[in-house]
Amino acid sequence: MLPTMADSSLRERKRERTRQAIVDAAVDLFERHGYEGTTIADIAEAAEIGTRTFFSYFASKEELLFPESDARVAAAVSAIAARKPGDSPADLLVQALSDVNEHSTEMASPTALLRMRLMQTVPAVRGRGLQIQLDAQLEIARHLQAAFPDDLDAVQASALVGAFLGAVMGALQVLLEEPGALDDPRKLQRRMRDAVAAALRPWLSAAR
Amino acid sequence: MLPTMADSSLRERKRERTRQAIVDAAVDLFERHGYEGTTIADIAEAAEIGTRTFFSYFASKEELLFPESDARVAAAVSAIAARKPGDSPADLLVQALSDVNEHSTEMASPTALLRMRLMQTVPAVRGRGLQIQLDAQLEIARHLQAAFPDDLDAVQASALVGAFLGAVMGALQVLLEEPGALDDPRKLQRRMRDAVAAALRPWLSAAR
């Protein structure tokens, strides 16, 4: 064995493989029978584990769809860290949105698309998603306020991040109403960023 | 009988009484044993109905805490309808927030306080609450855009309403961190309105 690998121990590698098998099985079943039409017993069987074991990987059925680390928060945080003198707070948020679209393959993955579709249709999934979004909102607002202590108080920071995410959600809502919107995720992302930037234009610094 | 009453028929009055008995029993039990420590069977027993009957009044345990008609959306819609020539969209939203605080006893009711506390602590309740908020957000944005078709497109309206609700949530978050914040709901509401108005100042029209 190569003990120099990142996740060396046999245990960890095995566990990671099983985790992935569960996600793959679940995504496949969700596609074919829908979210509510798929039981955890079904997923466990397809992933060749005991039903009980599922819960030692994911605390609930929804958790399956939401990877622990949110790339969007990370993008926002690093965009804030990388600010240049002329940037306004709103500039940084739009920058973060662009960064996510450029770099991350994550947003266009089959899982991400499935998640988006299920958030539209399954209340339990939407509920969990919104909760995660609120947490993200608060965390980004915290960082933003820390970066602009003279310009923003805590409530203003929340308002700005709320405006940003409100614009993102609003844009998604509008864009997803077009049939076939999910066929070309890159294009969707581009249009979303443009719409969000337009909505936030008053808050963006002129010199950009 | 008086057939001229609003909800005349015996059936309807009885049903309303039972509904209220369920809510009262539930609130009492939630206070005493917590949300998750109270089963629907407990509530049904305390309200003197069969367990099965609970579900002919409320679709789920969470539904109990969220009255169907949201006073805040109504306030926003009527504030929008009552706009005066000089008002900016943001003016109307802050006006709606004031109206709710003034008129409605609803926000300071024991149920509302309990709901607020449970939203902080119980994931399932928070999830449902956020979902309702998103619906409210979308509906208010629709009305706002209809009232200002020349100034706002759909995404901008979402952004503005997102800013507004983001400010409200942010203010709540900040204010609720102070211990005993819930002791004086009127004061809390006043401070919240002031913080939100301050955060939205750039959006408000100068002539106010």
Added chain:
DNA sequence: AAGAATATCTGCACTCAGTGCAGAATTGCA
């Protein structure tokens, strides 16, 4: 390499939310 220590897997029995159904009880109406 053997065995102890530790982490993981899994079946079993359980609680609770929520649903479908069918019959009993209640109310409305002629």
Added chain:
DNA sequence: TGCAATTCTGCACTGAGTGCAGATATTCTT
């Protein structure tokens, strides 16, 4: 009073999720 429509309720069921205890697999020690 008697018939129709609603509402109530018990029963049996599914599915999510938990606690526990024993079986299995991995890692560490010597």
